[in-house]
Amino acid sequence: AQSVTQLDSQVPVFEEAPVELRCNYSSSVSVYLFWYVQYPNQGLQLLLKYLSGSTLVKGINGFEAEFNKSQTSFHLRKPSVHISDTAEYFCAVTSWGFQKLVFGTGTRLLVSP
Amino acid sequence: DAEITQSPRHKITETGRQVTLACHQTWNHNNMFWYRQDLGHGLRLIHYSYGVQDTNKGEVSDGYSVSRSNTEDLPLTLESAASSQTSVYFCASSAESSGSNEQYFGPGTRLTVT
Numbered sequence: 001a002q003s004v005t006q007l008d009s010q011v012p013v014f015e016e017a018p019v020e021l022r023c024n025y026s027s028s029v030s031v032y033l034f035w036y037v038q039y040p041n042q043g044l045q046l047l048l049k050y051l052s053g054s055t056l057v058k059g060i061n062g063f064e065a066e067f068n069k070s071q072t073s074f075h076l077r078k079p080s081v082h083i084s085d086t087a088e089y090f091c092a093v094t095s096w097g098f099q100k101l102v103f104g105t106g107t108r109l110l111v112s113p
Numbered sequence: 114d115a116e117i118t119q120s121p122r123h124k125i126t127e128t129g130r131q132v133t134l135a136c137h138q139t140w141n142h143n144n145m146f147w148y149r150q151d152l153g154h155g156l157r158l159i160h161y162s163y164g165v166q167d168t169n170k171g172e173v174s175d176g177y178s179v180s181r182s183n184t185e186d187l188p189l190t191l192e193s194a195a196s197s198q199t200s201v202y203f204c205a206s207s208a209e210s211s212g213s214n215e216q217y218f219g220p221g222t223r224l225t226v227t
Contacts, residue, residue, distance in 0.1 A: 009153075032212055043117075043203055043218030044156075051213045090155060094212045099144050099163065100171075101216060105155035 002027045002093050006104035013111055015083055021076040021107045023065075023091030033074040034092040034101065035065055044090060050074060061085070086111045115140040119204050119219040127227055132191040134222050136204030143209040145187040146216065147171075147179065149200040156203065162187055163209070194226045 003026045013019045025031060032051050036044040048059025055067040065076045074091060088108050092101040117138040126132050138145065143164045148156040158171030160179040168179050176198060178190045191198055201223050205216040 006155075034215065036218075041221075043220050044205075044216075045218065046215040049213075049215060096212055098212045099207065099210065099214075100146070100158060100161060103148075103156040105153060 002031070002095065002102045004091050004093050004102055004104035006091055006107050008107050009105070010108045010110065013081055013109065015111055015113050016080050018079050019077065019081050019085075019109065021089050021091075021109065023074045023076065023104060025072050025074065025091070025093045027072075027093060027095060029095045032094050032096070033065075033067060034094075035059065035063070035074070035076050036090045036092060036103075037061075038088045038090065038106075040087070047076070047089070081109070081111050083111050083113065085109060117204060117206055117217055117219040119202075119222050121222060122220065123223045123225075125225045125227060126194050128194060128196060130194050132194050132224065134189045134191075134202055134204075134224070136187050136189065136219060137185055138204075138206040138217070138219075139185065140206055140208070140217060141184060142206035142217075143184070144207045144216075145181070146205045146207075147177070147187065147189045148203045148205065149173065149198075150203060150221075151200050159189065159202075160187075191224075194224075196226050198224065199226045200224060 034049045035047040050067045091104040146161045147159040162181040204219040207216045
């Protein structure tokens with residue numbers, strides 16, 4: 001069975017500071033990994049995804065994530081956050097041949113001035 | 114532009130009543146999913162469908178049912194609403210693939226069972 005752990009339920013950060021949101025996964029087979037963002041009162045939208053190839057994946061809004069197979073991690077980073085990045089961020093995993101996603105419990109990013 | 118819509122956006126109902134939440138997508142996607150979102154649990158899969166006449170149970174399917182009579186719609190029915198089903202419900206769709214395609218989410222339905 002696959003699972004995702006997002007250890008930080010909430011991450012407070014000041015505007016223009018760097019941020020890292022942690023995601024660890026568990027799977028016995030090769031994985032596809034996703035980060036989704038949910039702005040208040042909205043559905044989820046894709047930030048970025050890792051399928052194969054380069055372990056550093058760039059997404060929208062200046063976010064990037066690095067796939068680390070040995071540490072089974074897929075941490076999300078941004079070098080300088082904006083107030084508008086305040087949202088909930090979800091990490092998700094699936095595998096080849098599976099079309100269902102398994103989501104983590106989410107990390108709320110709170111950016112303050 | 115293609116989209117995925119949910120209705121109603123907000124619903125208050127009483128315990129024991131049957132409730133149906135609508136989901137409609139114009140992406141022409143084969144795959145459709147229903148999730149519930151609760152604090153501390155993230156998104157949990159209720160039911161999913163890989164095509165017309167196909168439905169499958171997710172991890173929290175008790176008390177819920179779905180049917181898929183066409184590509185565009187996957188309504189979610191709560192047979193007898195319970196207070197434990199108070200939640201925010203999201204519908205999503207994706208193109209058929211090996212798993213690499215992203216899911217597109219609707220705006221959600223906030224359901225309160227009193």
